[in-house]
Amino acid sequence: MNPKKILSKRGQIAHDTVLRVDFDLFFEASGDAYDKDNNPNGKFPLNTAENKQSWPLLKEKIEMLLLEKSIPPWVANYTSCLGDESFRIALAGFLSKFLTKCPINRDHLGVSAGATAIIEMTAWLLADAGDVLVIPTPSYPVYKQDIGNKAKVERYDLVTHHEISDLENKPALRIKHLKKAKKKIEKQGKKFKVLVLTTPDNPTGGIYTKKQLNRIADYCIKNGIHLIVNEIYGLSIIDTTHPAIKEDYPKQRTFTSFAQIMAKKKSPYLHLWYALSKDMGISGFRVGAVYSQNEAFIKAYDNLNAPHLVSNHTQWLLAEILSDHAFMEKYIAHNQQLLTESYALVVKYLKKLNISYVPSRGSLFVWADFSEFLKKPTLKAETRFWELLYEKTGVLLTPGEGFGHSKKGLYRIVFPCFEKADLEVAMQRLKGFLKYYRKEV
Ligand SMILES: Cc1ncc(COP(=O)(O)O)c(C=O)c1O
Known part of the structure; x- marks a missing residue:
């Protein structure tokens, strides 16, 4: 018996509807994530909107609070x-x-x-x-x-x-x-x-x-x-x-x-x-x-x-x-400083590579135009380039699919999901690959 068939019609649709096209690769990359000491050849899942940079400050605050306060x-x-x-x-x-x-x-x-x-x-x-x-x-x-x-x-x-x-x-x-x-x-x-x-x-x-x-x-x-x-x-x-x-x-x-x-x-x-x-x-x-x-x-x-x-x-x-509010003020300032530094690092590399991007005023992202690397301006070519980049460098960007835009070859880079020094390794890998690939296309 096919267990899907005994679900409601709604359940069957849910069974066939993925939440995100990049989730499988995200979990694969996260299971083999880069670590300077323990996994230097690991992957960089830069596709999911997570800010991990300020967690140490917040974690310390939460742990102190749990020690000091009794649960009402x-x-x-x-x-x-x-x-x-x-x-x-x-x-x-x-x-x-x-x-x-x-x-x-x-x-x-x-x-x-x-x-x-x-x-x-x-x-x-x-x-x-x-x-x-x-x-x-x-x-x-x-x-x-x-x-x-x-x-x-x-x-x-x-x-x-x-x-x-x-x-x-x-x-x-x-x-x-x-x-x-x-x-x-x-x-x-x-x-x-x-x-x-x-x-x-x-x-x-x-x-x-x-x-x-x-x-x-x-x-x-x-x-x-x-x-x-x-x-x-x-x-x-x-x-x-x-x-x-x-x-x-x-x-x-x-x-x-x-x-x-x-x-x-x-x-x-x-x-x-x-x-x-x-x-x-x-x-x-x-x-x-x-x-x-x-x-x-x-x-x-x-x-x-x-x-x-x-x-x-x-x-x-x-x-x-x-x-x-005193803690929150400190946290927000610290967080915005880290965000700005990581953002600046990513755009420094994009500038060197002559890849255009939208100058960001906020969020966790750089929206960049890699369309010159597509063999054709199609969804298929866009997906293929995204996969190839991941296969060759371990850097997983968010694919343009699903953002609903007309131009193909645009991808999203999430910059605060690794600390700055690690992010630089990801950008180095990206640079090496794109320089090589540019000659090939
Ligand atoms: C614009 C926007 N809205 C909503 C969400 C979902 O956020 P949450 O994790 O709080 O459900 C996201 C997550 O990336 C987002 O970018």
């Missing part, structure tokens, strides 16, 4: 399905001081097991099956599964540019792109229900200006479209004034949180996503949050979130850490 009684029991109030108070305080720079109301927050659960829940509550969620390309591949697997909401990849040079200083999205997408979607008899922006962006590292966010918000409110801004990389900011990279930034720009625009417009169509996975480098803790001034949305979230709750022990522990 509520931790062992059920609590609010929006997240325990004590955690939401600590999270609201942390967000308003460090990320949003404006007040955050704890009653407008919902907490779930990572951004993944937040995205799935939000899609379920804001759109019906067959409705369309629009995302400017290139964009986080797994949005497709997060909105599609259960909520059956369709992802629409909105191409706003082709060449990475078109990104100039900021994301290329304009109102004319949204109008065009709306027309196209409606022509197919479907509804443009949600727009998602990520800032700083995955994978380009671009940040939306306040003016862009305001204009896009006005368009969405006028057209009855929910606008969600994902600020999961909001504190992973690159210091663009650093001497090693500042020439890449003719215009300096500071990150503006969408929460400031939400506070002014007070619209039920505007929402914010956040998670601690990236800025705090704790993707394994599974903590995400949605912020919305739409009270009906928050009520519905409360009623449906029980399967996605974050463990109370994690909530308690992180409430202690997030409310220690």
Whole structure:
């Protein structure tokens, strides 16, 4: 008997739908990862968005805390399905001081097991099956599964540019792109229900200006479209004034949180996503949050979130850490310094190799153009080059497939998943291979 056949139809689809095309190689590479002393020929999985550089500082803080503090009684029991109030108070305080720079109301927050659960829940509550969620390309591949697997909401990849040079200083999205997408979607008899922006962006590292966010918000409110801004990389900011990279930034720009625009417009169509996975480098803790001034949305979230709750022990522990603002200030500064140094190292090599990239203002990524190495501008050639690079160097990048972009040969490099000295070994290997391969092509 085929055990798949006795699953539900939904279960059979899940059986056949991989979460990510690069996961098998990721686990293979992680099982044989580079280690200077113990595995110098090991692999470099630079494809998954993990920040491992600041973990030693946070780990020390967590271990101290567990020695000093006794676990409060509520931790062992059920609590609010929006997240325990004590955690939401600590999270609201942390967000308003460090990320949003404006007040955050704890009653407008919902907490779930990572951004993944937040995205799935939000899609379920804001759109019906067959409705369309629009995302400017290139964009986080797994949005497709997060909105599609259960909520059956369709992802629409909105191409706003082709060449990475078109990104100039900021994301290329304009109102004319949204109008065009709306027309196209409606022509197919479907509804443009949600727009998602990520800032700083995955994978380009671009940040939306306040003016862009305001204009896009006005368009969405006028057209009855929910606008969600994902600020999961909001504190992973690159210091663009650093001497090693500042020439890449003719215009300096500071990150503006969408929460400031939400506070002014007070619209039920505007929402914010956040998670601690990236800025705090704790993707394994599974903590995400949605912020919305739409009270009906928050009520519905409360009623449906029980399967996605974050463990109370994690909530308690992180409430202690997030409310220690002196520690968080130190942590964020330390983290941004490490991010900037590793980022500068990667782009130094790309510059030497004459490979163009989008100058990043934040996130854990460099989005780079390797299209000259493809034999043809096709998905097949793109995948083949990605595999070849891995086979020959052990360096695993994130393939362009799934980011939804029109140009082939663009790949994402995740730079803080190894410490800087090790990252340099990966870049040396990449350099050796590309110099050789350039002669071959
Ligand atoms: C833009 C974006 N959203 C959501 C996620 C998922 O985050 P989490 O691990 O908190 O579920 C990621 C992870 O890479 C991401 O890049």
